[in-house]
Amino acid sequence: MYRYDDFDAAFVAERNAQFRQQVARRIDGSLTEDEFKPLRLMNGLYLQLHAYMLRVAIPYGTLRSAQMRQLAYIAERWDKGYGHFTTRQNIQYNWPTLADVPDMLDALAEVEMHAIQTSGNTIRNVTADHFAGAAADEIADPRPVAEMIRQWSTDHPEFQFLPRKFKIAITGSPNDRAVTKAHDIGLRMVEQDGQPGFEVIVGGGLGRTPMIGKVIRDFLPREDLLPYLEAIVSVWNLLGRRDNKFKARIKITVHEHGIDAIRELVEARFNELRPAFTGEDQEILAQIEAAFAPPIFEDRPADTFDAAYHTDPVFRAWVDSNVSEHRAPGYAIAQISLKAHGATPGDASAEQMRVMADLAERYGHDQLRISHEQNVVLPHVHRADLPAVHAALKAHGLATANIGKISDIIACPGMDYCALATARSIPIAQQIATRFEDLKTEHEIGDLKIKISGCINACGHHHVGHIGILGLDRAGVENYQITLGGDHTETAALGQRTGPGFSADEIVPAIERIVDAYLDNRESDDERFIDTFRRLGMEPFKHALYDETGKARADAA
């Protein structure tokens, strides 16, 4: 894994000193509130509904156990003993005081972490496939490139006051686990004639105007990456709308001007910028790549795994849903669900963080990942150790066997925390999870992704959920709209609205009716919800939800 060198450490220390001074200058009046706001945002500090919120970057979702332990320490020392992992591979602390934040940032710096550019109109934390470096289907590990982009974008002098936020995601696998088509820039590592490079996708995004990203360059040689990224952001910085923040994202710029016009501008700017890059970035990249060399995998028998798998049904269920194929023989990728039925999706207590850190240290080559689906990943576990890992997780409420299932719900913080929210998200996620847990149908239903947002800004990715739920405010009453058929993978698609929304009391029964319609209509147990939807379209689900007059059916379940 990448470790800070003297440059990185000195940069973060200096930046923290600057922020400490900015807080003091806000208090003494040197900075107005309007001037201070972007400065605190570019250091990760939001003002939420009830308190400040500090959003800490977990670059490309990768953590060492010492870093996870420090996140636990920060949660206990300055917050309420827990943290919330987000869809952008960040962790959020919901209750810090302004005066404590500089000390929290210093504590992060002790373990080579920061909160820089996790907010504000900047280039945000670069996200990557959470199976990077472990997945069997990977072409190349995207994390070295992500780290180079982190360095390039950090404190970039032109790009700290952009028209709006700007998000980059990268995947090294053809199976897209990084939602690259819903980012301002999505990068897919590809090869052409044996040469490594990128497919560059631009203008994707969710929010109030969801767009699937468009290919701006189908093959970009690897060494051209930084000048090309710089060209895109440079063009958008001048062209993006600043008159209306709801139209400022690059997806709108691409939509209004057309991808061909944007491509022409970007290519011209790229030609101008390319000579300004000396190639030193490629030397840095080579050093970063060396730091990401894979661990030394052991060749040893997995008898303990086979024995447990055949005798312990609880372990077997966990393996079947939470464990994925690893590239190294005998190894596995184990996901730790932060979606226990009835819990807040993505929350972990300090104690749980320490348990996960200990497991990573003992069984997982000291590595942890945070997925955009708000779960934690042990990327390198030998199958022989999985029974011990499972037993430890079980003892701490972390062994929920539901990855990819109906209760593995992405949910934004919603009205319980967020100043923008128009409805609650967390309680709806909790009710859906406990309802299907009670019905004991979760494993029969199989692969089904529900994503919930508490307002049109779509932090819960509802547009790309197989079932998406959007909480709105209708004359002071929460109302939940449903979309079906969304897809966050390489076959990305936006969900379609079913029709009128449902009240907070009606939404869980409505989801149940959709699931029943799926179970009734699927061709076999192997046909996933999304495939049934693609085969049959909206009709059977509409029929399950609404009567002939288009009104929501009364709950007959």
Next chain:
Amino acid sequence: MTVIVTDTGFAPDQWEGEIRDLPSDTDPATLTAIPNESLVRIAFPSSADGRGFTLARLLRLRGFTGRLRAAGHVIADQYAMARRAGFDEVEIDEALAARQPEDQWQFRADWRAHDYQARLGARRRPA
């Protein structure tokens, strides 16, 4: 009266030559063939408007070697960005200079330090 901020601190404006004023919404296609004898002054109508940084970078890339000034609502916290983007100096009004005195700008005068762009070999001016 305005105050000119450079790496050495505050000074009065002593420029007597031609000044070319560019608004922050300047079309980048027009940023060519600007004589190096003139002072180019790019407007920052708000400290949240970052277009001027990209305009400065483009001007430098296209060969402008004359004096380049960021003027308006630029705050001390942006001084290093302005210098790195290619500006020589910042022009602020007296009220801002009083609210953010010289020491707050000097705190950022070491703009060459801790610069990821330089580390990655991104040059700011033509070779």
